[in-house]
Amino acid sequence: MIEFSMRKAALAAFCATFASASNAQGNTVEGWTILRHNESGACVMEKVNEDGYLFRIGKTEAGGRFEYVAVYTKDKDVKLYGNVAKKVEIDMDGLRFPAKATGDLRDDGYRGAYVKTDDPAFSEALARKYVLTVDPDSKTPFAISLDGTFKAMAATSDCEAESMAASTVSDDSKRGELEAAAQASWASLLGQNERAKEMSESATAALVFPKVTKAGLGIGAETGNGVLYEGDVSTGYYRTSSVAVGALAGVQTYGYAIMFMSDDALAKFKSKKGYELGVDGSIAVIEAGATAKVDTTNIKADTVAFVFDEKGLMASAAVEGSRIKPIN
Structure with a gap:
């Protein structure tokens, strides 16, 4: 069990840039809430754990590959700096990815950081693996459960397809x-x-x-x-x-x-x-x-x-x- 203080120290290593999906319909799949932004049509998936941390998996654009993973908190004691980047290593059930985490300070009170990657194997691992760990060899690793991501990612793509379909027939x-x-x-x-x-x-x-x-x-x-x-x-x-x-x-x-x-x-x-x-x-x-x-x-x-x-x-x-x- 990772102590709360360790989670604070590691939080800046992992989060996402997607702004809050305002004016969106929510649908929960395997514990993940699917949100669609009415203006862009892009959809994201997110969940909040027992400690109040918000996890989000998203994309650069509707219909694209899943590229972002994020963690946010409203804890003001967490020291984060917007747009400040740091090298991290991501482990998903033994599969390692070098990455860069960038701090993100949002207007809605959430503070965090995000990791973006162009590696298609990263998207595959998000769908298939069970636990994502940031900097697993450090003194302050940060673990995220990936339970239910396969179905939730499919539902997120389905959400975007629905938006694009409505645009097509209009x-x-x-x-x-x-x-x-x-x-x-x-x-x-x-x-x-x-x-x-x-x-x-x-x-x-x-x-x-x-x-x-x-x-x-x-x-x-x-x-x-x-x-x-x-x-x-x-x-x-x-x-x-x-x-x-x-x-x-x-x-x-x-x-x-x-x-x-x-x-x-x-x-x-x-x-x-x-x-x-x-x-x-x-x-x-x-x-x-x-x-x-x-x-x-x-x-x-x-x-x-x-x-x-x-x-x-x-x-x-x-x-x-x-x-x-x-x-x-």
Whole structure:
């Protein structure tokens, strides 16, 4: 157990520059609160420990890699100097990173310092490791629990994707680009795959995500925007996200279409603010390589999914567990 006086001495070695995420909605994941700044759209994750220290993990810009780790306190006895830098060493479960800590004095009463790095392995370690220790070989090491960071980092990226998705559909030209891409993907799927064409004739509606992109190293999040079609009419815009369970190994982008096989299945989907495939309704994923002709009378699932890339239908690409939310 590190004594409080030791924590004071080491505090200046580790914190973040992100100003307080004002006017943001908070969502707690694994003990970390996810905050989004309304103006920039950037999201950060933070938590306060039993001693009142605020820990924060953040980014330089929305959609980028996690680069900042911070510790703040309101203890006025802690001696800190704004913008004064000091070399430190970061240990995460035995993995060492040399770094530079810079003091940060905020206007809201919090005082601390931050470490910024461009090393992608640092982001990976933040997501995968359990304890971060500053200057582990010194007399005043400072340890931070990384419990729950993997899911919280994915939620932070999801938070930013939601913000960017809302911006996309609020812009007429970008909304037009999304609809054009969705229509092209849908036409390509039906034109290249007889099974998809046959099932579309029985479907009540289709939700098409033309491009789902893996967000980055370490966090594992995948996001994309899509359009819901009822007949030939687009009736809504949606965002999909998952924790890197959808794409094949090495695949950075893919798309998928969901067909709702009954009015009840569509109504159930539209009634929810957040819909999880395979949980809120049954789903059958039709894979490439299936040789048997699809008998639509034997499909018992609420929804049927086809996953594809620029080469056509993909094999063994799971979308179960993906979360779908309307874009407001």
